[in-house]
Amino acid sequence: MSSPVNHAGPAPGGQLSDDEIIVQKMPLLLGLLAGAKAGNLGDIRCGVVSQNADRWQTSFWTGDELPTAHSLASEAIDRGEIITQDAFSAVEVESLGIQQSLTGGENSRVSSGNVTRERSSAIDDSVAPGTPNVALMLSIGNAPAPPALLRTLAVTLGRFLVLHRDRQNDTRRLWQTSTMLQNAAQWQQLDDDDELLESVAQCACEVLSCERATIFLWDKSRRRLIGRPAIGIEGGVLEVEDDAGIVGEVLQSGSPRWWSAGGNDGGRVNRRIDQAQNFNTHSLLAVPMVNSRDQIIGVFEAINANPDDHRSGAFDAPDVRTLSELALHAVVAIDSQRTRVNLTRTRDRLVSQAAESNPLIGNHESIRELRTNATKVAPTDLSVLVLGQNGTGKEVLAQHIHYQSERRNGPFVAVNCAALVESLLESELFGHEKGAYTDASSARQGKFELANGGTLFLDEVGDMSPGGQAKLLRVLEERVVVRVGGSQPIPVDTRVIAATNQPLQDLIAAKRFREDLFFRLNVVSLTLPPLSSRGSDVMLLAEHFLDHFCRQIGRAVPKFDETSRRAMIMHPWPGNVRELRNTIERVCYLTTSDIIHEEDLMLRPIEGGIPEFPANAMRHTSGGTIINLNEATREFQIAHIEAAIMACGGNMTDAASKLGLHRSNLYRKMRQLGMSTSE
Numbered sequence: 001m002s003s004p005v006n007h008a009g010p011a012p013g014g015q016l017s018d019d020e021i022i023v024q025k026m027p028l029l030l031g032l033l034a035g036a037k038a039g040n041l042g043d044i045r046c047g048v049v050s051q052n053a054d055r056w057q058t059s060f061w062t063g064d065e066l067p068t069a070h071s072l073a074s075e076a077i078d079r080g081e082i083i084t085q086d087a088f089s090a091v092e093v094e095s096l097g098i099q100q101s102l103t104g105g106e107n108s109r110v111s112s113g114n115v116t117r118e119r120s121s122a123i124d125d126s127v128a129p130g131t132p133n134v135a136l137m138l139s140i141g142n143a144p145a146p147p148a149l150l151r152t153l154a155v156t157l158g159r160f161l162v163l164h165r166d167r168q169n170d171t172r173r174l175w176q177t178s179t180m181l182q183n184a185a186q187w188q189q190l191d192d193d194d195e196l197l198e199s200v201a202q203c204a205c206e207v208l209s210c211e212r213a214t215i216f217l218w219d220k221s222r223r224r225l226i227g228r229p230a231i232g233i234e235g236g237v238l239e240v241e242d243d244a245g246i247v248g249e250v251l252q253s254g255s256p257r258w259w260s261a262g263g264n265d266g267g268r269v270n271r272r273i274d275q276a277q278n279f280n281t282h283s284l285l286a287v288p289m290v291n292s293r294d295q296i297i298g299v300f301e302a303i304n305a306n307p308d309d310h311r312s313g314a315f316d317a318p319d320v321r322t323l324s325e326l327a328l329h330a331v332v333a334i335d336s337q338r339t340r341v342n343l344t345r346t347r348d349r350l351v352s353q354a355a356e357s358n359p360l361i362g363n364h365e366s367i368r369e370l371r372t373n374a375t376k377v378a379p380t381d382l383s384v385l386v387l388g389q390n391g392t393g394k395e396v397l398a399q400h401i402h403y404q405s406e407r408r409n410g411p412f413v414a415v416n417c418a419a420l421v422e423s424l425l426e427s428e429l430f431g432h433e434k435g436a437y438t439d440a441s442s443a444r445q446g447k448f449e450l451a452n453g454g455t456l457f458l459d460e461v462g463d464m465s466p467g468g469q470a471k472l473l474r475v476l477e478e479r480v481v482v483r484v485g486g487s488q489p490i491p492v493d494t495r496v497i498a499a500t501n502q503p504l505q506d507l508i509a510a511k512r513f514r515e516d517l518f519f520r521l522n523v524v525s526l527t528l529p530p531l532s533s534r535g536s537d538v539m540l541l542a543e544h545f546l547d548h549f550c551r552q553i554g555r556a557v558p559k560f561d562e563t564s565r566r567a568m569i570m571h572p573w574p575g576n577v578r579e580l581r582n583t584i585e586r587v588c589y590l591t592t593s594d595i596i597h598e599e600d601l602m603l604r605p606i607e608g609g610i611p612e613f614p615a616n617a618m619r620h621t622s623g624g625t626i627i628n629l630n631e632a633t634r635e636f637q638i639a640h641i642e643a644a645i646m647a648c649g650g651n652m653t654d655a656a657s658k659l660g661l662h663r664s665n666l667y668r669k670m671r672q673l674g675m676s677t678s679e
């Protein structure tokens with residue numbers, strides 16, 4: 001019959017060993033015995049011997065030690081009865097209390113949860129490694145002690161040991177559980193596979209006090225188990241067949257298995273792995289890893305129980321319970337890490353798609369400069385004011401900034417301030433509480449809250465009411481919103497990019513726009529030039545929209561002929577890029593030919609005929625400030641040459657002749673102006 005399971009482990013708070021308990025309690029018991037006999041200890045000879053990992057040792061002795069004590073103890077334990085020899089009677093130290101502790105206590109507590117509770121029956125003592133055997137021998141007055149007295153003493157000592165071991169187990173269990181929980185909380189933060197599995201394995205080594213631990217995840221289709229961390233394995237991948245060795249047994253049976261050296265079942269251990277790792281496995285414990293759908297996803301293996309912390313020098317039943325619990329935590333961490341990684345990938349894909357779906361197209365110097373400035377301003381949280389006529393792409397630029405910033409994974413929310421009356425605008429931006437209005441039947445978040453962690457694009461900010469302006473200023477300064485009808489400040493982390501096509505300075509002078517709000521919004525200002533001043537960008541955008549709409553409706557992409565190119569280059573585009581987009585959309589739907597002619601564009605006639613040079617070129621300014629005459633002349637020349645080249649369908653000889661230049665002089669002029677001549 002086996003002795004109680006004892007699990008010392010790296011004792012949290014320094015605990016006594018069984019031997020120390022025996023040495024502490026035996027004099028007390030013998031004193032009581034001597035008192036009961038009204039005699040002295042002189043005629044009492046008593047000893048306690050124990051067997052640990054096949055070695056017998058004397059734990060306690062009083063009087064002359066019996067030379068055959070170890071063999072007597074061995075016989076008493078093997079036969080499970082009192083043995084008498086050379087004036088001594090000997091019995092195994094085990095009691096009803098000890099047995100209850102072993103079966104009722106340990107096995108039923110081996111694991112928790114539906115899956116493993118059912119499997120705990122698989123932990124049978126025949127497989128369990130040996131636990132220390134303890135025997136008591138007693139001689140009184142040079143004669144074997146009476147059986148009843150011997151038994152009483154053995155049971156009492158047994159109870160002391162059980163109490164001590166239970167307390168020790170409880171303390172250790174508490175420490176193990178809190179260590180596992182602390183680790184499991186950190187696993188939720190880890191996104192790297194290897195880092196997670198390494199941390200889980202390290203935790204197993206810590207709570208079980210063993211040398212190594214490996215998580216074998218099951219590649220069902222290839223019928224392989226992939227072990228990680230693969231310490232010492234060349235190439236860093238440890239792969240075994242899914243039915244090989246003890247790990248394979250666990251996978252196939254769905255039950256824990258343990259093993260220690262010394263038996264005749266050494267073949268169960270895969271020595272090839274030991275050889276590859278230059279390692280020697282002397283004890284091993286493996287438990288199944290079962291997910292919430294009751295599917296086995298792998299095997300968790302712990303190797304080489306630390307003999308200083310494991311009384312038997314091998315893993316025991318509480319270790320099975322501990323590793324099974326750790327396996328549950330590990331499965332949850334692995335599952336949630338996989339879900340997180342998948343979600344992150346999906347989110348990144350969607351964000352990239354969103355960023356690519358509305359690109360800021362343009363090669364004109366002004367657009368390139370805007371792109372550079374947007375890249376500089378994107379990583380900061382500075383407020384940006386985007387200026388430009390209607391349809392020039394202010395929202396596109398705001399999105400471009402958002403998708404280049406750290407907030408790219410957060411929302412981009414756009415509000416057109418001109419489209420809403422004052423009362424609605426406030427509710428739209430800041431939200432409202434239930435009952436704030438007659439028809440406010442429930443509370444509602446405003447755009448500031450919805451854009452939390454992202455960017456709020458306030459279009460037509462110049463049209464905001466004075467009340468709205470005051471509230472907006474407060475939110476920008478205090479970073480909290482108060483819903484209409486509410487009093488609770490709600491913190492928001494929202495970047496604001498505002499836009500307007502109105503001259504805000506004039507509105508300030510007319511007291512229609514708050515100056516303090518202007519300064520708050522205008523930390524950085526970016527100006528989009530009218531489309532008519534962007535030279536060949538007109539065609540770049542036209543080709544982009546043509547391609548886009550043709551794809552959308554599934555028709556072959558037609559080509560612009562020279563007349564349509566010229567018309568588009570010369571058109572003043574008062575509605576800017578939006579007008580161009582609408583024009584091309586209409587062409588895609590209404591024409592069927594492979595070639596698009598000028599009349600297909602159905603452009604509105606330009607008052608006063610086709611201008612000699614792009615409209616608004618003289619107004620083209622950098623960042624809203626008037627540039628000097630030389631620079632303005634240079635910009636005009638560039639735009640004019642680009643327009644001529646585009647109008648001639650790229651034919652440089654024609655363009656030069658239209659411009660009154662020789663072809664080679666045109667090239668020279670372009671180089672002087674810093675224009676590309678490569679095409």
Ligand SMILES: Nc1ncnc2c1ncn2[C@@H]1O[C@H](COP(=O)(O)OP(=O)(O)OP(=O)(O)O)[C@@H](O)[C@H]1O
Nearest residue numbers: 359360361362389390391392393394395396577578
């Ligand atoms: N540089 C660009 N590249 C690609 N598309 C653009 C560009 N600029 C504008 N667009 C397109 O033109 C249309 C109008 O752009 P957007 O709404 O950004 O202009 P806006 O200046 O904000 O207009 P409004 O002042 O009227 O609100 C949109 O369909 C947008 O996709």
